[in-house]
């Protein structure tokens with residue numbers, strides 16, 4: 001499989017190069033040069049086996065022993081079905097994507113992508129240093145995904161004193177020689193700026209072999225296609241999905257599953273008060289607004305980076321047109337898409353709804369009263385969106401449960417009066433020893449630290 005950039009100017013690459021590159025060198029995102037056909041389900045396959053089948057056309061021979069990596073990655077999940085479906089109402093299921101080591105759906109991709117990185121680097125005799133900034137969630141999933149890798153070091157920056165206790169502990173209690181966690185005396189934006197500055201320093205980037213595993217990496221999107229396929233295998237489609245959305249990566253994976261032949265009817269985009277995507281799909285208004293903090297912080301995003309991959313499709317894969325549109329978006333803060341460009345995606349595929357914090361708490365409370373089930377606030381946004389669109393599809397609706405309720409105990413307690421306990425594999429989290437280094441918000445100091453800490 002060859003990959004092309006959504007902006008049309010970067011060289012075509014194979015899977016392994018796309019995996020390591022992340023972003024294309026024209027600023028675009030890599031997508032397969034053509035969409036493969038989804039391999040048919042064979043009865044009795046495990047999640048790991050089905051994952052290897054679904055991903056094989058994208059990966060080819062670029063990664064040795066894909067099936068073995070999938071088996072290892074998904075053995076870290078605390079549920080036999082990996083991503084079990086649980087019924088919460090008539091024709092309405094939630095797919096629990098949160099049984100991984102850090103209790104959020106990002107584990108599904110990062111447990112596998114970390115292992116793929118390590119394998120490809122070993123094949124090539126290379127090492128990299130991953131640097132990343134986190135406001136809480138992604139950092140722990142990335143750390144856990146690479147902690148067993150021998151060719152990857154990782155340094156994660158987070159804003160000192162500004163993450164929840166659970167989030168911090170999930171990062172700082174990992175005891176591995178290739179993991180460092182830095183508490184920066186600054187905000188999340190400061191952390192992001194420091195990471196950007198390190199990448200923009202070409203000599204430093206080269207010297208350290210800097211790399212990233214952010215949500216625009218194609219391999220992460222690819223790994224997420226699998227659970228959509230598995231849900232349609234089980235429910236025997238057509239199935240509708242509702243996806244709590246931030247960077248658009250998750251819902252894009254659903255579109256790819258559908259595009260390649262999974263029996264999926266509708267994809268519902270659920271957003272919180274940060275509703276740029278909902279405004280686009282409902283009113284063709286994609287204009288940026290300041291980010292408002294919400295009870296579902298992993299969706300507090302105003303520019304959804306993975307949307308570029310869908311825009312490329314709306315442009316009939318014209319990279320020049322996509323690049324121009326995005327340039328204008330950056331300049332004027334508003335993306336304009338021709339009505340006919342948008343129409344086929346709207347009429348046939350996407351729906352959207354927005355749920356604010358009050359609505360989120362209300363859904364959590366009512367769901368607990370009706371079924372005794374605790375939803376995390378992100379999943380509750382999804383369930384609330386399904387209620388709003390008054391689902392009338394031919395088949396079942398699956399709402400993706402993107403985080404375990406114990407990851408957001410304050411919001412869950414506020415809504416239901418119940419403080420959800422951590423699952424067994426994390427029950428002793430608060431007794432584990434923490435390791436982190438506090439550093440000032442200063443580029444030279446951070447670079448010095450990154451350059452010397454693993455020697």
Ligand SMILES: *Cc1c(COP(=O)(O)O)cnc(C)c1O
Nearest residue numbers: 245246247248249250298402403
């Ligand atoms: C990252 C995240 C999301 C948003 O996923 P995207 O792929 O960015 O749309 C939703 N819920 C939780 C819990 C997350 O961690």
